[in-house]
Amino acid sequence: MAAILEVRDLRVEFPTRRGTLTALDGVSFDIAPGEVLGVVGESGAGKSMTGAAIIGLLEPPGRIAGGEILLNGKRIDRLPYEQMRRIRGKEIGAIFQDPLTTLNPLYTVGRQLVETMQTHLPLSDRDARQRAIGWLEMVGIPAAAQRVDSYPHEFSGGMRQRVVIALALCAEPALIVADEPTTALDVSIQAQIIALLKRLAREKGTAMMLVTHDMGVIAETADRVAVMYAGRIAEIGPVRSVVKSPKHPYSVGLMSSIPPLDRRVAQLSGIEGAMPRLSAIPQGCAFNPRCPHVFARCRQDRPELIETGTTRAACWLYDPASEKRAPEAVQHG
Amino acid sequence: MAETPVLVAEDLAKSFDVSRPLLQRLLAGEGRRTLKAVDGVSFDIPKGTTLSLVGESGCGKSTVARLVVGLYRPTQGRVLFEGIELEKARANPETRRRMQMIFQDPYASLNPRWRVQEIVAEPIRAFGLAQGAAALRDRVGQLLTQVGLSPLDGEKFPHEFSGGQRQRISIARALSSNPDFLVCDEPTSALDVSVQAQILNLMKDLQARLGLTYLFISHNLAVVRQVSDRIGVMYLGRLVELAPAETLFTAPRHPYTRALMEAIPDLEMTGRQRIPVGGEVPSPINPPTGCPFHPRCPLADARCKAEMPKLLPPPGQPGTIAACHAVEEGRDPAPAPAGTDQRIGTTATAL
Numbered sequence: 001m002a003a004i005l006e007v008r009d010l011r012v013e014f015p016t017r018r019g020t021l022t023a024l025d026g027v028s029f030d031i032a033p034g035e036v037l038g039v040v041g042e043s044g045a046g047k048s049m050t051g052a053a054i055i056g057l058l059e060p061p062g063r064i065a066g067g068e069i070l071l072n073g074k075r076i077d078r079l080p081y082e083q084m085r086r087i088r089g090k091e092i093g094a095i096f097q098d099p100l101t102t103l104n105p106l107y108t109v110g111r112q113l114v115e116t117m118q119t120h121l122p123l124s125d126r127d128a129r130q131r132a133i134g135w136l137e138m139v140g141i142p143a144a145a146q147r148v149d150s151y152p153h154e155f156s157g158g159m160r161q162r163v164v165i166a167l168a169l170c171a172e173p174a175l176i177v178a179d180e181p182t183t184a185l186d187v188s189i190q191a192q193i194i195a196l197l198k199r200l201a202r203e204k205g206t207a208m209m210l211v212t213h214d215m216g217v218i219a220e221t222a223d224r225v226a227v228m229y230a231g232r233i234a235e236i237g238p239v240r241s242v243v244k245s246p247k248h249p250y251s252v253g254l255m256s257s258i259p260p261l262d263r264r265v266a267q268l269s270g271i272e273g274a275m276p277r278l279s280a281i282p283q284g285c286a287f288n289p290r291c292p293h294v295f296a297r298c299r300q301d302r303p304e305l306i307e308t309g310t311t312r313a314a315c316w317l318y319d320p321a322s323e324k325r326a327p328e329a330v331q332h333g
Numbered sequence: 334m335a336e337t338p339v340l341v342a343e344d345l346a347k348s349f350d351v352s353r354p355l356l357q358r359l360l361a362g363e364g365r366r367t368l369k370a371v372d373g374v375s376f377d378i379p380k381g382t383t384l385s386l387v388g389e390s391g392c393g394k395s396t397v398a399r400l401v402v403g404l405y406r407p408t409q410g411r412v413l414f415e416g417i418e419l420e421k422a423r424a425n426p427e428t429r430r431r432m433q434m435i436f437q438d439p440y441a442s443l444n445p446r447w448r449v450q451e452i453v454a455e456p457i458r459a460f461g462l463a464q465g466a467a468a469l470r471d472r473v474g475q476l477l478t479q480v481g482l483s484p485l486d487g488e489k490f491p492h493e494f495s496g497g498q499r500q501r502i503s504i505a506r507a508l509s510s511n512p513d514f515l516v517c518d519e520p521t522s523a524l525d526v527s528v529q530a531q532i533l534n535l536m537k538d539l540q541a542r543l544g545l546t547y548l549f550i551s552h553n554l555a556v557v558r559q560v561s562d563r564i565g566v567m568y569l570g571r572l573v574e575l576a577p578a579e580t581l582f583t584a585p586r587h588p589y590t591r592a593l594m595e596a597i598p599d600l601e602m603t604g605r606q607r608i609p610v611g612g613e614v615p616s617p618i619n620p621p622t623g624c625p626f627h628p629r630c631p632l633a634d635a636r637c638k639a640e641m642p643k644l645l646p647p648p649g650q651p652g653t654i655a656a657c658h659a660v661e662e663g664r665d666p667a668p669a670p671a672g673t674d675q676r677i678g679t680t681a682t683a684l
Contacts, residue, residue: 042525042526042527042528043496043525156613158613159613186389186390186552186614187389187552187593187596187597188389188592188593188596188610188613188614189613190596190598191595191596191597191598191610192611194598213525213526214598215526215600216597216598216599216600217598219598219599219600219601220598220599221598243600253527254526254527255600257526257527257529257530258526258555258600259529259530259533259553259555259556259558259559260555260558261554261555261558261582261594261597261599262582262599262601263558264558264559264578264579265559267534267537268530268533268534268559269530270527270528270529270530270531270534271527271530272531274495274497274498274528275495275525
């Protein structure tokens, strides 16, 4: 099936007084209908930036400096503001981390839903209100017919995030960009919200880009995962392969840093050092100063994504032309 | 006779007045409102061990941390530091030196205008622990080395460091007065996972080398499992279960503990359908009657709605205490033998 979202060689730059910083470089992926692509990485890796570029809400002075973004085969990265505004909401729904700042505190949730739907769909006032109540029911808000006239502050955090999900979905977009949708929520609420998002995306055939730093959430929700590091995709592949047998040394380190829930380990294996700042990304592979398998070529040339069986990893270990080949036991644990 | 625990909390409670202003109260004809952030919490921490408190936001775990170091004064109950009442203990600088705190946010807890050198040296100066500038500089260098930084880093300002390095600076500052007891309030929550692993390893290593005693506050059960000797689970200001770390994970008893474990997304990808616990944490201003968990509990009955359960050892499990009528009466599903999946299904009302 044709992909709903195609991102090709996306490059985002931030001009600063001290020179231009490259926040995203050569990011490519696509998402099929009904598919959930998880995007993981640590803070500053560029995962939220990728989402912001797709929905056309990059913080100035950030700008798309190269590549293209296609939604249902049409370029959306060069659209004028007005045109992009119409696509947001109608064709792309966005869910952000903090439900309180997403909702307008001065309007009832019903009015916000009605307004969103009427902006994008030809609906009478009465039909729109009926649909708003229907959406609140669908996202699991009890007594939706009464709650539709409540203001955001009258809802708890988990309920607010349900309202935000209803808002993102109510114009039936083809793509949802969800940026840390459960991070502000407690773990018992988080599970409810993930189950809800996943069910709705499946039922409506919506493509979803799920940005999060929580691998547990990804493992339970995503079909495929992209692991980002220093503004690039380090590895991309089916969720099971990336979680269970990661190939890129950064993914291996990331997976083994996660404290296991089912046992106690004497020593957690973190990754030495920290991610480089955008102003000081090393030559060659950005991960090379922290990589346990680094060799000469990593310090000179930047690796592109290379097929490694089930996933693709940007790592010279997997290039047949490299003199040092992938060790048999790049395993986590 | 057993050694005196480093810290004992006896029936601790802390209420906050959250009333509206007087005039509004009079106009609306309503009384004062209090929020019981912590209610009847007791525990002890033996020397050289780690007690962790876990729970969701608003359960009172951070309030307990603040009560224990004397940042808040308890409304009821008391804290004993090595057998001495906290207020008396803290009047003595020698005792005050021996308890320190590490905070969650390494961006907010370091003075941005001070060099790292000065940040780490402040407690040493305050307690008069080094004589002369050279000795002070040596001691700071030694502390920075101990937490995995370089003595040369003392010249820099906090903004020159990453989050993980800043948390190392916070730890160096906390260690600078040679404490025996550290209260760590979500020390790794603001950090990325690969950095979190470094900090947790550092904290465990320092405990082994210096014989430190920790009170560790976290919402992350997986983190808590890696560092704790004993774990207390809190819900709406109360301890609902307290057990040795391994027992809590292999044989959790309180329905809330079980629900929490059930709710954590895991990496195992067994395809297991998680059944999330329904509902949300009620408001602590107006808590439910009886057991605070009963509105969300799959085992709740009439007694749970009426009567507050006491912390008691479940039959045949002496190391644990749980505050649950169902456990006490043997109505809960028995804990499965070791090695099997402990998660139980809980009601899913919201979905």
